[in-house]
Amino acid sequence: MIQNRLIRIPALIAIGALQTLAFAPFYLWPAALLSLVLILLLCTGREAKPLFRDGWFLGLGLFGSGASWVYVSISEYGMTAAPLAAVMTLLFAMGLALFPAIAFWCWGRLAGSHTGRSLWLFPAVWVLMDWVRGWLLTGFPWLYAGTAQVDGPLAGWAPVLGVHGVTFITAATAALLVAAWRHYRSAPYWAPIAFTAAALLPWLLAPLINLVEWTQPQGEPLSVAAVQGNISQHDKWDPEKLREQIRIYRELTEPLWGRDLILWPETALPATQGQASRVLDALESRAFKAGTTLVTGLPWYGNSPRYPEPVFHNSLMTVGPGQGTYHKQRLVPFGEYVPLESLLRGTIEFLNLPMSVFRPGPENQSPLAFDDTSTHPAICYEIAYADFVARNAGETGFLMTVSNDAWFGRSLGPFQHHQIARMRALETGRELLRGTNNGITSIVDREGRIRTRARQYERDVLKGEIQPMTGTTPFMATGSWPVITLAAVMIVFGRQRRKRNTD
Incomplete structure (x- = not known):
């Protein structure tokens, strides 16, 4: 884990910006999965306060790169001077970065320092963060990791679970791969195999689900x-x-x-x-x-x-x-x-x-x-x-x-x-x-x-x-609610229990 802030902050910004490569016009969908894996390797098990900072810098990298097109609207067509337009674009990215910052703070509060609990809660926290970002203050439903899978192997899940469901699978895959890595060379020997198999399962099922003609x-x-x-x-x-x-x-x-x-x-x-x-x-x-x-x-x-x-x-x-x-x-x-x-x-x-x-x-x-x-x-x-x-x-x-x-x-x-x-x-x-x-x-x-x-x-x-x-399609019938409900249930049953004061 990188502790030096002079290294950690640029690394977090770069990891956030890495997700932008998953979307058009780059179409490098593995970049979203890699970014989530790196986030977990860098942030799992940390306390809430430092996680707030981590989430903010990650968000700054993601929105500062992925939503950089806002600058064109402000500067060229909004008739705003370039320096002011750059400042306004930066403020826009900084504001959006508060979503992952708050989500990561909640992640730290819910998981504590327990690594397994952190990995369990991460997909739920991430997809709930995306969902809230999609409607709060009219919403910014942009740069969802699941969107990149319209060109990826998880496309078959989109008519079933929608974009938030595909995002959840991507985040869960990252958590399972990190869990397999952390159990490598440790007992029980079957744990990394089981985690890897669970991570691969939805990716292997997606092409079969894609054969179903829902319409x-x-x-x-x-x-x-x-x-x-x-x-x-x-x-x-x-x-x-x-x-x-x-x-x-x-x-x-x-x-x-x-x-x-x-x-x-x-x-x-x-x-x-x-x-x-x-x-x-x-x-x-x-x-x-x-x-x-x-x-x-x-x-x-x-x-x-x-x-x-x-x-x-x-x-x-x-x-x-x-x-x-x-x-x-x-x-x-x-x-x-x-x-x-x-x-x-x-x-x-x-x-x-x-x-x-x-x-x-x-x-x-x-x-x-x-x-x-x-x-x-x-x-x-x-x-x-x-x-x-x-x-x-x-x-x-x-x-x-x-x-x-x-x-x-x-x-x-x-x-x-x-x-x-x-x-x-x-x-x-x-x-x-x-x-x-x-x-x-x-x-x-x-x-x-x-x-x-x-x-x-x-x-x-x-x-x-x-x-x-x-x-x-199943998604048309249910919307995002099954995925959002699953995320909420995972948090309710997976969160850290506070000890009651019996004195």
Whole structure:
């Protein structure tokens, strides 16, 4: 165990950053497992206070590297000076690092100095930390170790246990391997063999589980297209550039009429439904004539049951034979709304980003309907919420998500976002149509594999087919609750008991 802080702190930061290599665009899924093994070798059996520091530095490494794309949004598009943007990005990573810091403090309190108890509790503490991070303060459901397994051997478990379940298996594997290592050359001789066998078991079962077809094709495939306008983020909300943007999308769309579905990305129309009424009417007429449903993103403005005055929603609207409008429910803090708005709005330019005044849409919205099938869409960040997507995927034929990842430039963000979307397809056993402004626009099959994709950072059109599916995966039926309950039970029965004072 490394005790020298001059060595230990950089080592912890590096071990945390190692997990970033597990995700896109690196796809080195063993890096997540290796990182967890190194964490256990370095941290098992320590007291709560030093574990708080350990967890914080690990988190700083993970989020400082894995979420570094935040800097692009703040600096380049938030019009914030580079030094201030760097400080804000660092503060963001430092804040997120509090999640593993607090989790590790709890780990130390629950396990004490007992090595076996520490190893037993680690998978439970780790997955509960991820789960809390996914919903507290609207959540940051990003950089879960299980997500990397959409490209790894544990992929078969995703439709059964979801991303948190796959993360749990990864963390449990690390704990069992460390347990086997610690029992090497010690009695009983069979212990390291048993621990190693237990660690390998879920990895060997995963390919067999992957053979199960949880969902089945329903009806004929839909001919679809996704239009990628590649509009510069600097031009997107410029009123003088509105006509040009509409022209680009209409020209790219013209050869596509006659398909079942055409998808434009998030806020492809940077104008409300009222401001763009003439354009929408023209598209409506063209869509009905061609028998094609067009789905476009736009900022919707009007009365909403949840609010006393008219509000903006980040929305998707169907044009043509299809039916439905969807208002985004899970908003991005500071990007789509400003927490403590009355205090923070206007303090720096970043807090005045275009359309940072959205309000969340109502719950239990109806799916978008297309002939004999339907989809409950996810706008941008919403696709990262596993239980949200799984719950809404019931009774629908395929997944649809739109985004504008131009906010992240040529960083890790668009690749990670796309990998997360692919995990949702795998969890629900449904094919996915993803439309973006500048990539990654793609069609993903029900096993999370990319069937076809548009050229990234270019103006392009993606054409293909989507096969509607029917059926329910185990994860869709239960959500993450079995894994979260298991983690809680492990903590209840595995925690250190405090001695009662009988005096």
